[in-house]
Amino acid sequence: MINKHFLALAWLGLAGSVAAQPLNPAIDPLAARYSALQGTSWAAAAGYVQNKAPLFSVRPDLRLAPASTLKLLTSAAALDAFGPQHRFQTQLYIDALPDGHGVLNGNLYIRAGGDPTLGSSRVQGSLNAEQLLQRWTQQIRQAGIRKINGDVYADISLFEGPSIPAKVNWQNIGNYFAAPATALAFHDNSFQIHFAPQARPGAWVEVRSTQPQTDGLRLRSFVTVDAGSTKDNAYVYGAPGQYEMEIYGTLPATRFTGYTISAALPDAPQLLTDLFVQTLESHGVDVSGRGMLLEEAPDYEAMRLLYTHFSPPLQDILYIVNKRSFNFYAEMLLRQLAVHAGHKGSVEAGLNELYRFLRRQGISTENVLLYDGSGLSRDNQLTVQTLLELLQVMAQRPDFPSYYYSLATLQDRGDLLLLRRFLAPFKRTQDVHVKGGTLDGVKAQAGYVRDQNGELIAFAFIANNLIAKDEGINRFYEDLLKLLLQQPQK
Known part of the structure; x- marks a missing residue:
């Protein structure tokens, strides 16, 4: 026989968990509207900063690739180690x-x-x-x-x-966004490749010049014109120390000015x-x-x-790390964490210090598995709960303004560019500060919004295994942000 007293306690416990997450019932109906989420792994969490009161939490402990939202961890640890005014x-x-x-x-x-x-x-x-x-x-x-x-x-x-983290894939190595981290950096450890004008669809595009010029550098271009595209889809293949590089992919048609891409210096x-x-x-x-x-x-x-x-100052560097999602600076800062702790600046030593920073903040690292400081590796794993707790901790620190204002707003050309036209009609764009993350099959957003009373809310959304390149996932994230902006319900 089932104990009625036990059933009553179980019901009360369930009711308590639902009440603890007041917006949870609204999440699944929102998600059901978007075919982009079908077959994906996704998680979302949000809660107030001041009293840590949760608002919703869906699969908070699911380990997912965070893409560039990982920079939130690296920049937070750098602020903790050096302070916002530190100069290297x-x-x-x-x-x-x-x-x-x-x-x-x-x-x-x-x-x-x-x-x-x-x-x-x-x-x-x-x-x-x-x-x-x-x-x-x-x-x-x-x-x-x-x-x-x-x-x-x-x-x-x-x-x-290694100057490049072990899990960065071959297509990225050689491009500016995977530039190697070196103790002596120069020109963002990257150079520009200027292509000659070419307007004929399918034609080869020749390299015209490079800047800065590097002795011994040899480039072979296999790039062709894609007249139907306006985007750079050319990738440079070359490892650190390798002066012979090959370039594959496509570039838009250009009749007069040519086209320029950036690559990693050898x-x-x-x-x-x-x-x-x-x-x-x-x-x-x-x-x-x-x-x-x-x-x-x-x-x-x-x-x-x-x-x-x-x-x-470091706070100005973090502005580029987060608003522009600049991988190179994040990787340099990861190694600086190791140096600050008295070690040589390596990926491994930097990650160890990043884990230690999280644990000092009372954040468990049980569900955190990292291979770099920028989020470039698809093998990185963490949870939305980890991001949420970090954001809540950082909001209590005296250096929080340097952290908060390093995140993108809808007025930036950075991380929120895709969301700008969705949220702008809502007239609350000044109340959103976000770090975005994008990799093949990954879309993530994490940051802060203010409710109708001006109270700060932290949030984190991650979706993995996306196959559609439409903006449905961004619309879903917009719906989640609108839920938060409309709190508390009146």
Whole structure:
């Protein structure tokens, strides 16, 4: 016989769980409207920030590939380790003093500090490639040096191990969005490939030039014109250190201007060192030796520091990491987590520090399996509950404004571009800050919205195994966001 008292308790427990998730009954009917979700694995969760009160939770512990919403973890850990105003350093040293004629009978050293922004024009306040080389050369001349009887060394010992995470697929390697992370970065570790104009459908598209120019680089283009497309569908195939690259895919037809794509530099530290030597010589500083890389740090205590170059503040770097979903900066920051903890900057050591950060926040890592810091690998796994808890924790921190304003809004050209035309008529676009994530078969959104009373709500949505390329999944996410924006129900 079934115990009636037990049934009553069970019913009360069920009622309590439903009441704890007041919007859960609305989710499945919404999902049923969208054929894009058929055959997929998806999860969604949302809750208030201040009191952690849940609003809905559907498969919160299902492990899914997060795509670029993983950057929320990496940027949060970087803020925790360094603070929003931290600036990364790159230093110039000499191992002898110049004589009375301006001759340095010794060597010049670049001490790499893992600054992701060297020679980049992406971050406000950063010197671009030409400005950087000019600034460094000016510092050498101001030190009275007119001739270097020695070499220019770049110390890249701060990082170690593979420069690209192990699970990044071959189609991505070689492209700017999978640029290798190096202790000495330059020009976002990428270069531009300029194609000649070509308007004839199906015709081969030739490479016209590259910028910056790299000695020894050989490109073979197998790219053809797709007259029916307006998008870049060309992929560069080449591994780190590989100077022979092949380009496959299609580009739109162009009659006059040509087309430009970006690819990963095969060896950014060597390129920067070589260009520094060339710039020195073009400005009257003769260099008898050449540019070389060091994988073991020399004794800087015995040297003279000439100049320290500072990156823009971390909060400005995070603006690019999250609003522009820039993989390269995220991977550089992952390695910086290891350096901050006293280790060499490797993927493995960086991930260990990322796990430790989560656990310090009281967030379980049982359902977290990561291979990179950017979300580029399809093998990364975490749950919407992990993202939700992280977002709620970050909202309580004093550095939260740097985190919050690094996320995309509907006014940005970044992550929410696809949602802009859906949510804009709702007139509450200023109340949405989101980090998006997209990979083949993956669409994710996570971030914050404000309810009708201005209270902050954190949310996370992930869908895997999507096969349709329509915008149905974005409309589903829009419906979920509207539910949150309309809280509390009046």
